[in-house]
Amino acid sequence: MTLPIPSGTRDVLPDEMRELRAISDALRSVFEEAGYGEVSTPALEYESVLAKGDLAGARPAYRVVDDHGDVLVLRSDMTVPIARVASTRYATAEPPLRFWYLAHAYRQVRPRRGMSRELLQVGIELIGSGAPQGTAEALTVLCRGLAATGLRDFRVGLGDASLFPGVLEGLGIADEARTKILHELSTHDFVGVERELISAGLDRAAAESLLDLAQQRGGAEVLETVPPAAAASVEGMRDVHALLDDDVAERVIFDLGLVRDLGYYTGAVFEVYDPALGVPLGGGGRYDDLLGQFGRPQPAVGFALVVDRLHLALHAEEGR
């Protein structure tokens, strides 16, 4: 008899489970070594609590109404639940707090390679440690963890979520137009970015130079020629980079146009790539304003990796 399971979910059998476990074990030992403690939180949370994060960006897809009429959601990421834990259970604890997790998140996405609706994520949150030290620590744990899994050719894109909004603001572009431009940027439609820049009143040369800025990615040379409004962001990226050991620094690609689809990022953002896989393995960044939503303002940074994608990339690297 064949009994179905929901689209975008799957069973994991022993051969695959052993390989997945090897990946998460490798990461765990790096995280624990770096002083991070594992936490587990409920898969179900009150919608009203998760909404303090970024409900639109993280789009929890599965909702139920409980016996009191409260709306519960299946969490769509671990950052917001851990921000809740830190504020509730560690309200008076001395920062920084270091947590790691291996947990499922739930999203109503189009199921495809490396993207399931029940998504196993592994990651860290470093709460109470600001830029650049905290960012550099997160990047270091990230790269050491990935290296420990045996992944060879990964790179980490490093950008700043406040860079482009700051540049647009510096040009005096109105709120509404800025939202449109940033929307095109977050969907990676550069034709749309140019169109919106021009309809916001920029001349062609100015629009092209911004378009060029959004596509600057590579070594330290991309930090050289930036408009004054981006100087603070770029300085921040330099500061982080200066704190990295060589084995981590050599993995970094500066990416001035890097945007993540979650709205709570405030500063440095990163994304992990491997040439063997067509989708990013994961990403993260600073969310210095999120903890404040839960009552105790603290800077914070974290990342999440999709375990299945890491597995796919390791498998694909074997064949290269």
Place this chain on the structure above:
Amino acid sequence: MTPPLTIAVPRGALMRETLELLDRLGIDTTEVRANDRKLLFADIGIVTMRPSDVPTYVEAGAADIGITGKDVLTEQSEREVYELLDLHYGFCRMVVASVDGPDPAEEALRRLGIVRIATKYLKTASRYFEATGRQAEIVEVKGSVELAPLTGLAEAIVDLTATGTTMRENGLIEREHLFDSTARLIANPVAHKLKAEAIDDLVARIRELELTRAG
């Protein structure tokens, strides 16, 4: 030598101009032109496919970059690809069209509250009618959309038209204009970061060609 980038090239209406563009960029496409059935040209890094498959290959990283129409990208807007350039060829219009004379679609909406729309662009059509506040029953057809309003399958169509000739010959007229479509250069998100130099070089050379042509 392996080519620096794998390029997804659309067959059909966009193919001729795409190959001309690649020729001008110094990629020798003689073999592609000479061979109508072969799909993969590994030595020059070209794979050929129908335009609607280009985003699929590029999203998955099976091709680093690709060329397809904005109509395809609009229809498949959930694909995670980077849209890098408007290539300014393959100009078409996405339109609503119905039989000439009193508009049957307008009459259906007025008297029946719902209009039947035949199209190959299901998401584009349903999004458009939803956004304009009209009830529409979207009828999927795979080819010759013009036939639908002539046979009573639908009151109107949503389709792409270049010159309007096919529509005119079938007694249809354009009623509404959704958007203009041209060929676009798209890239895989990971290739865009890890093969930045090769992709930027290509984009810069295409921009230069356009400047020369426009000038």
